[in-house]
Amino acid sequence: MIESLIINEDTCYGMAEEKASDYFQSLYQQVMQKSYVTTLTRDIQSWKHNHIHHHSFVTFLSRRKRKPTSFEYHSYLQWLDYTGKLDNYLDRSISYIFMRDLGKALDSNDTQTRIQSVVASLKNNFTQPKENRENKNELFSMAWLYRWAQKEAIELTIIWVMNKLKTVANHIPKGMDANHAQRKLIKIIAGVILHEVEEMGDKIPAEERAQRLDRAIRLGYAYGLTYPFIDDLLDSKVLSNKEKKQYSNLIRTTLTTGAVPKLGGGWEEKNQALITFIHSELREGFEYIKAQQRPETIKSFFEQSYVFFQSQEVDREKDLSNGNYTNEELFIPVILKSASSRLIVRSVITADEDEGFDKRTFYYGIYNQLADDFADMFEDLENGAVTPYTYYLKYHDQRADLINPFELYWSVISNLIHHVYQSDKKAREVILNRAINGLKRFKERVGSKKYNEVMELFASGNSKFNALIQKMVSKADNVDFFDKLLRDHMITNLKIERKEQEEFQESIERVREQINHLLPIAKDENAPLLSEPITEAANYSLEGDGKRLRPIISWIMGINEYGLSQSAIVPLLRSLEFMHTASLIFDDLPSQDNASFRRGRSTLHMVYNNAIAELTGLFLTQKAIEEQASLDDFDSKSVLKLVHYSAQMTAEMCKGQAMDLGSRGKPLTVDQLNMLCFYKTGIAFEAALIMPAILANAKDFEMRALKKYAYHSGIAFQIKDDLLDVEGDLNTLGKPVGKDADNNNSTFVSILGVDGAKKAMWEHYCLAMETLHEIPRNTAFLKHLLNYIVHRDH
Template identity: 70%
Template sequence: MNEKLLKNADACYRLAEQEAAHYFKSLSEQLVQNMVAPVLIKDIQSWKQNHIHPFPLLSIFSRGKGKTGSEGYHTYIQWLDYTGKLDNYLDRSISYIYMRDLGKALDSPDTQTRVQRTVDSLKNHLIDSNPKNPGSKLEMFTMAGMYRLAQKEGVESTMIWVMDKLKTVSSHIPEGMDAEEAKRKLIKIIAGVILHVVEEMDAEITPEERTRKLEEAIRLGYSYGLTYPFIDDLLDAGVLSNQEKKRYSDLIRSTLITGSVPELDQWTGKNAEFIRFAHSELRDAFEYIKSLQRPETRNSFFEQSYVFFNSQEVDRVKDLSNANYTNEELYIPVILKSSSSRLITRSVISAPEDEGFHNRTFLYGIYNQLADDFADMFDDLNEERVTPYTYYLKYHDKRSDLINPFELYWTVIYNLIHNVYRSDSKTREVILDRAINGLKRFKKRMGTNKYNEVMKLFASGNPTFNKVIQRMVRKADDVDFFDKLLRDHMITNLKSERKEQEAFLDTIETVRDQINDVLSISEIGNTSSMSEPIIDAANYSLKSDGKRLRPIMTWVMGVNEYGLDKSSIVPLLRSLEYMHTASLIFDDMPSQDNAPKRRGRPTLHQVYDVATAELTGLFLTQKAVEEQTSLDQYDPKTVLRLIRYSSQIVGDMCRGQAMDLDSRGKQLTLEQLNTMCFYKTGIAFEASLIMPAILAHATELEMEALKRFSRHAGIAFQIKDDLLDVEGDQNVLGKPIGKDAENNNTTFVSILGAIGARKAMWEHYCFAMETLQEIPRNTTFLKHLLNYLVNRDR
């Protein structure tokens, strides 16, 4: 490494250390002078007037409401709105974000105006997005919800890009790290960068320029956010060996010092594939950030990034068994990493520095970090991490010189309120809200006995101050914040999504095996010694590696949601797969698509001959009807209605295929293509849902919603097929790619292009997801089926 560059980086870090040392000295002096507690007691006495009520009836009710999970989250928002508390709740939450993340002074009229505007917008969204409200919007942090928000700003393509990235990153997170937490952090940082960019926009900005800046913000947010799972969390986790950590850390250090990502040397062992992926993603992210840096902000970006990384490394290598760290060694890296992480965001977007931003952000960071370290102290202690709290826990009775981190935390609060934010009442309100809220959450999580033990250990030297604080924790109304609620909600939802997806895949596999066991057609018993080529051909097609999505949908909805008997619907499952397999046989014929392979094997007409394939398709179609007549556990009129519906479906599928054949060499409109794809694909999804609904006597309204869902899901499925025919992996697909172009087929890709086709797919995905809200059943399986349809690679 260039010696001069290394010296420059070290010099930059030393300057930052000096600034942090000066700040720490100031805090220490305020603590020693015993000037903090008396002033804070007065602050809290003023604060409590709005937070302790003589008849806290609403507080009693509020303590019983759950806030975890999607339902609890929305119920809590509803409760806040009903009791008239939502405006204040959002005001303090957004004010806090403006102060913490944007480095704003809350006494500024401009900041107050912006906060109010954001509160009004967020309130409208939260009320409209309640799933219990008819016609409500989709929840913000679902894929459909994020895509709908992106559509409003014209950044759909970038949102599709980042959703693909989030999925890819999550799938590469190794064991020993938390994939849900990695995804949550990425989303949070992307949102934070977007917020910074929006705040920098001029009121007169053109729609085109706004779209461009938002697209950059999304990519910048992802690029910067990627450093958390792939640098910070990775180096903290036990995934890499000590030698691998050293090599990986040296790569990062070299990048920040030289401004260029080194090539990855040969890496072996179980982590090799993951390291190659992380290196590739981080290199692309770094180059993207660097490409958007203005010359006047580029140095600031590299300097702050190096300070952030090096301060983390200084902390990371500390050993809890070392009893000799000074207070400066414990706190200065904390000040540096907590402030530089937010200072970087401004330089990432190349924003000009507004007056007072650096000072406010630098002095504020340790407040957040000490609060987080307090909340995590026992987890950190178990992991033997050195933080001011874990170190004090271990050595407070051996080192009388150690500063009590809880006392320093309140000193930081005093300093922020009175020295940094000039005793502003709104700032005092928000900071004390946050501090009391943190203690309340900790007490609830740890339990009263453990909490009291902790408070006894960390109590300040002023008994009156200690009593005042603990009285607020016991008596004050809840002072929750939206970002905490949203964080808990996101973590709960992401973990729930993972469990649901695992259950979905398990159900797919289990039911698929059960269906495969009943599909084979037995030879017709007779005295002839001749073989049955039609039955052999049918079984050849049925035994291929099919997804069996249609009968699986029928089984799940029929058994799990409508309560139909498993054995009673077996004929219906066979019927659906026979119809679907027949349609594939006809589709693969030389007179139609002339496909050489299907499901990884030669197509039926290749193995036998065209005539046998034609007869087999016809045989399976008739066999499907025969199976439907075997639904003898159901009312004959109901079965007759099902057979009539099934016959109409087969007719519509034939119409769709005929439309497809007639379109060869012609340019279809998008409307014509949508109609054709529905008849070819969506109608089969519809049948899979409507047939069990008919047997269960579902209402017409419910069946209409199922039909709309099927239409949009089917078209989304077909668009994904068209994209895979252009971009897919032939080995994974099990059939050749490029057949649509070869056959001169009109597809969504040929009409809209790949980018436009993806947008159309996500549009239909959103419509399908919105329709699920109208179906009075548990639609979790259908939700994950839809996710599978648009995210599959075969």
């Protein structure tokens, strides 16, 4: 069967090169004859009437409200709505996506109907107050994705892909841009979903829609992996030149034979683990795509995949120090890779061939690529990358034969408007908007001085035409696009998320280490002649490899958010860990869970005996009260309120443990299990949040929000524990797996099954995350605590 998948790489690439060469020659003739100048001058003169306005009194009033920058995502959308520009903004943005990503012509009534439907949906979402929106979460956040998945009945698919994205992010090595890789992967998945949604329409049954969305997401992930783990990896300096050659040969063999070769040896030790992971993940993705192909589409998939890979390889192997590349060598790979990257999507989803889509996408690709290369030319030049712009920058004064890529860019635009989209007014509007917007964004980024220097070089072909372009860049309004806003917003969010995540991890480790130093209990110096095993036993339990989550939460919230003194709350931190450790000692006793292993070591009753364990648990409980009573830097009413609250919570936890013991071997409902979870786990989370809030005299509404957050995060924590008990590893967990099943305990997994438990965990994750909107302070730590809870492996 494999033999039928073999493609002739020379024939395949040669045919694609021939087609690209014909396209390039037609563009070359337009540049040489400057025919695009007259045509586009008329287009721009007509287009500019909608984009250069004389300021009326009404516009003066609207201008009094400051225009936010595009980085102020929500404010910018509100400003557009306030100034009456949102409809046009969304219309051109969605029209552009339909042209670029879906290969649509805008003169189709069906396409216009679809565009207006998407625009109306987006506008409704953007203009509603957050509390009235169906999905209140930050766009593309994990909570947002899960809420969307619930609506589409593909929760398990989204859980799968979120775990995959996290794993990929954790494997992006130094020397590669993790934020760029993550954003690109998300963008590819979204693009494949877009194609699938357009293919299936609105009238298919919900069950079939869910199946096709599931497939699209998995295909999008499998295809999207090639960007960070083939394209970006080979562009980076992570691999040696020898490794890059070996890796490229592996990819080429896969695409020409249809089978993934074994990894083999020859990798540097520092890259072995990375390459092993990438090989495994790409192989899994490749096999999934291949398995989804139909006999009539599989050859097309392999051919387009090979053209895409090979055109990138040809470009990648160029050396900027080589001054002898021809115009064809510079531009033909750009035409091929920019077109095939989008053509391949329809092959991936096994869509039927569409001659109109193929033609439009083939001619459109270089427009996008030249715009991107223009924006990145200085970064590319610094990295030694060969693009039409970097090459022209270096050799224009030595090579009179070189085509100016900026002129070719405008010839591409003229060709698209008049020969691909048949002079359609809306296509012209969108394409010119995009072109002018790209120049405006570039000018804002590099500054006017640098921009003028660039234009002096690249816009030298026709001074009159250039003057018109620069007038549009300076004066044209309403040319921005939602996908750029979303891109900026996503990049900003990914950077913030990564920074916050790093700070979260650093805080956890730093605070955990400091708390560990605070926990040991001094021996009683008044009883030197008697053996005093209780303190020794207490310290044995406290020295275990505990997560210290509860005192860490109180430390960070108390000090960072409530501004409490670090030294003043030390007794509170000690009391929380004393109480938690005491609960574990009791929990492990033969009369309760009869556990022999906890925190990576033998449980207390196994080291000493049952009586010492019981007395040590009681001892730690009393030491916790003693610590709380010594909070002498706070007013007595607050301390009394805290001690009263603590006593209540301890009593409730005892009730919860008794309920748990009484329910052993009995079938429980989810509601009963939720209640048990709250008593056993949620209360401890709540106490860690509420106690510093009590000391800080926080308002009642904030206390309620914190309790709600604790309730849902506590249940999510317990569900994750139940899942780890089934799927975890002894060495990672520090306690035996399968304990719940052995003890015949009702758990979320035993009641709901693994998949149902995962859905329940993510539901509580979303509810906890949505509660953070009600807390009037920085909640970054609590957000990442939730992320830690659902993604932890111990």
